Amino acid sequence: MFKLRLDDRVERLTTERIKLVGVPSKPLPDALKPLACLSREWCSTGDLREAGITPDKIEALIRAGVLSFGLGRESFPLVARTFYEAQFPVHAAAFPLLDWLDRPLPIDTVWIGLPLCHLTNMRHSTAIGLARVLDGLTGTGVPVLGVLPFMNPTEKCLQYLHRVHTLSFDAGKRLGILGGDHRVAWALLKAVRRSTPTGLQVRYIHIDAHHDLYGSIDHALSDDVAHSNFLLRLLAGGTIDEAILIGCRDNPAPVKQAVGRGFRVASVGDYSSVEKGARAKGYTHLSVDLDILDPSAVPDVSSPLAGGWSVDTLMTTIREILISETIDSVSLVEPGTSASSAAIANDILGALSG
Ligand SMILES: [Mn+2]
Structure with missing residues (x-):
């Protein structure tokens, strides 16, 4: 390819x-x-x-x-390939480097890992979840091109994301980011915004138990970006024009506040309630946080919340979205740390691969 x-x-x-x-x-x-x-x-x-x-x-x-x-316009940052091969030799060997050159990619998505681990709180280390998912992927036919070795979404991380995004676009593929915590979606969309023409509408579809709009709108751009406030920052900074929250089940007050501030945020229970209608061609990112699922399926996600979806509901929703809309990039974030959660994450990854 x-x-x-x-x-x-x-x-x-x-x-x-x-x-x-x-x-x-x-x-x-x-x-x-x-x-x-x-x-x-x-x-x-x-x-x-x-x-x-x-x-x-x-x-x-x-x-x-x-x-x-x-x-096309970009080369792949080699460091992401070498880091991935060193950390996951078995999975990397299933679709080796030369295959990326000589063979067509069997799926529509170029997957990149981005750990962004919180080293201060190992219980919350979503990097462990990422590692479990990749360990469990061997033999599933979902190739991963590389893992960007970043603990935080630094400027360098954004530059690399911009490169892999351009590369995937020029290859006629969608970019998929496997997290890591939800800041991976923040980092990718910041990187994407740098190359989108002025005026292009950026739409963000968020499937998550939480709205990730926590924190004060007044301080949204001065506080550190966190997995709990990244969506507020994307809206306040003009990185995205519109956010569609699907299946969110925590305190709705911050959603109402964001709407009151004039941000285009819609929160719905399921995808059938999303307003369809004609839409100008823009850019759309679909992000899935594993905690959308009920804790009975994935008890070990970092912030479980009772009353979530079944795996079937999530799979069906992803398929409906991929059929109904043009999705330009996807992310799967905050996987749990057990092998059983990783197996579920692998199925979701397969559905998101298109
Ligand atoms: Mn989230």
């Missing part, structure tokens, strides 16, 4: 020598002489094989930072 080109780290390349940024120039080994004809344009692995560079060598050159892989 992806193509190859010389990495930006390659400062100079002739038939005799190669110079990487910050490293002294070295003689170019005979076996790599065909690289000298490469430009900064994308080429396929087939082109390189015809020139005599074997698949083993191609992979080694990617890992050495001489070649980068990607498509």
